[in-house]
Amino acid sequence: MVRLSAPVLAALGLFANKAFGALEVNLDDPESIKKAAAQVAEDLLTFYHGDEPGWVPGILPGPPPDGDYYWWQGGAMWGTLLDYRHNTGDTQYDDMITTAMLHQAGDDRDYLPSNWSASMGNDDQAFWALSAMLATEIGYTDPPEDQPQWAALAQAVFHEQTSEDRRVPSGRCKWGLRWQVYSTNNGYDYINTIANACYFNIGSRLARYFHNETYAELATKTWDLIDRLGYISDKWDVYDGAHLPDCTDLNKAQFSYNAAMLLQGAAFMYNYTDGAQIWKDRVDNLVDRMIEIFFPAPARIAFEPSCEYQQCNSDMESFKGFTHRWMGTTMQVAPHTKEKILPVLKQSTAGAVKQCTGGNNGRFCGFHWTSGVWDGDTGASQQMNVLGALVSLLAPDVPAPLTKDNGGTSKGNVNAGSNEAKLPTFAPITSGDKVGAGIVTALIIAGSLSAFAWMSLD
Template sequence: MVRLSSRSVLIGLCLATQQIHAALTVDLDSPESIKQAASQVAEDLLTFYRGDEPGWVPGILPGPPPDGDYYWWQGGAMWGTLLDYRHHSGDKTYDDTTTTAMLFQVGDDRDFMPGNWSASMGNDDQAFWALSALVATETGFTDPPAEEPQWLSLAQAVFNEQTHEDRRVPSGNCKWGLRWQVYPTNNGYDYINTIANGCYFNIGARLARYTDNATYGELAGRTFDLMERLGYVDKDWNVYDGAHLPDCTDINKAQFSYNAAMLLQGAAFMYNFTDGEEVWRNRIQGLLDRTLEVFFPGGIAFEPSCEPGNCNADMRSFKGFLHRWMASTAILAPFTYDTIMPVLKTSVAGAVVQCTGGDNGRFCGFHWTTGVFDGKVGAGQQMNVLGGLTSLLAANPPLTNSSGGTSVGNVNAGSGETKLTQLPDITTGDKAGAGVLTAAIIAGTLGAFAWMSFD
């Protein structure tokens, strides 16, 4: 079990149990105060979004570089962050904006593959939009009009396409690994990374739980097995970034929090779906212990592979994912709750203290351990603190199609080239419409995310 130093605990408790007097003022013992502070962070986050203004594209943040700081995937990640905030706070201010933004980016095949982003389309990019669609599905977000693609079917479309052999390594040591990039012409097509494979694992675990379809879970489990076999997750539960073809042995041992958190949350969904199978409990415990050691060295979130050096705009959004996905782990795997939630509270206390920037004196920086605003604002920094505050409000498990979920699925969703074969449904009257997926297409397992900014 991971133990924080007594000094770190003392500092954290002092921060977390007292009202924090900064430009962003919040009492972390009061849910209403947390919601109020989160509403201010959300408001400031949306100042970076211009997609609802004339001449700008709905759904995306300004970019990609050099035209702006942000890649296409970060728009998808932002809507997922806001959907989580909406669910835990009850604030519906951004409902119409979120729906318009996400549906604008679904593409002609209703699979989050708009043609104008093909030059930089990664499997991880597509997956982050699917993950946000899953948040909408699992939190009971308002369903789109019937003629529009539905949240669940969008996630299924992405999973179907990424399961197809065209996205995967056909043979050798890396067999069935999901490539980072979708198209052979893109830089990174030969990189088999943890985030792409980890997203697929996470989506599969969540679809299994939501639809009660065991085949999604089998594919998710196979993916985690592959990442362990390739050494992307080592015996000490370090989670590395990925490796290249032909044999995936040149492992990039950079550790990023979103890789570890993506796998941790996916394992929690599998634990919950399998009614507490020991293999998933052990994986959760190993990943959690190492995550706390690597990414909370003093009790406050820290990104060791780039901080305090030069984290790019992608990396400056990771802390929010870390907090959100750890919080959902605590709910889905309750044996972790008493370990996770105090750490998140201490970390968020460190985050809020430094939110003293911008014209209104409450914008946040990226460096949380210093207690001082670092002078740089951005969408990622706001997403981090919003995700952190939201994580402290986590209470109820995500919905399933048998516990109040309303989103309609389509097992054949996705483009014709990458569609999964439909077999008979596991359960009758399945509102989500999820059939058993054919396993014949599969022949391996996955990895996870690598950085688009490596290009």
């Protein structure tokens, strides 16, 4: 398949708008939704070059300043395309997806490649595991036997993140999963919701897939930790996290993907426990509060209240699509939620599609959905968002996630993952290296200042 890159499309801009036009879809017609989703997926992949000579398979261009995207966002994109594949039946990207996800698995088959250690967060590693877990659950084509298997990759990440070297050893935050994997990374002292929510989510899904109570117990232990630290309020607001030593400086910024990650995991626990009331209550309360906060009345269009009025960074610009997708899965494993969730997702998707009138083919999407007009901003995150929104509407009518006992073929490995996170070793440092390191350090510090600024929001 020949794909035109964004720069090439720009060169064709004089006539592209006349030839194509805005993204059009009838949200009451599944076939129309699939057709629109195919167009959005095609446009999304204009930002990916990993299948071209000289580029690295699996990742989007970056990280800054070399491009807009961090390593984890590649993993998130493959998860989005796997949901697209499952919900539409379009398999044309299978070779690309498989190549990408296996290439980034790393030497230890645990999504911890050493060349990304300088910015490796537990949540970054987990996002690739989430995509591997999704591949497991949708019955995606298994890799050759000599290659890493999807279920085993998810297990490897979960097992490593269970180990003590990733966690707080004592005090009020005991057993909290740190944001960063390595102690040399900024943010190692931040115990944030997304890292712990990812761990909870993967654990709940492994419990259901393998029907394994140990995974369920670890998932429940993590929910209890998040709740005990006050990251979930009495009103079911989900906050971003807090710092060591005691996790009391609560960052009350609310981002939709934190709540959505917890919601999807809770829905899997509800399903695994055959509808236990405690998990039903958690699912229902999260759904109600998420709709109120992230799909505000009367429009019910996805909105990020903690940054949208200011400037969402490239990470935050991808949250709406995740939220749509994970609410879509929630309807599959906790079907009673469909009555509340589906109408909201439909209204939100209508708002999303309405502003897909940009770029040089006239159908690229922006980030601000509530305005109804394209905001002039394009990127992989914006395309992932709208693709996630479209496929979420198809979720109730496709098969629910598989287990090993009802059609799942992906093989697990109880010994997957290493016992500890080891920093990569390097050759002896020369005086020339020190000069270069100083320049790199300055760049990292400059980038960190902007990356960490949002964490101070209250």
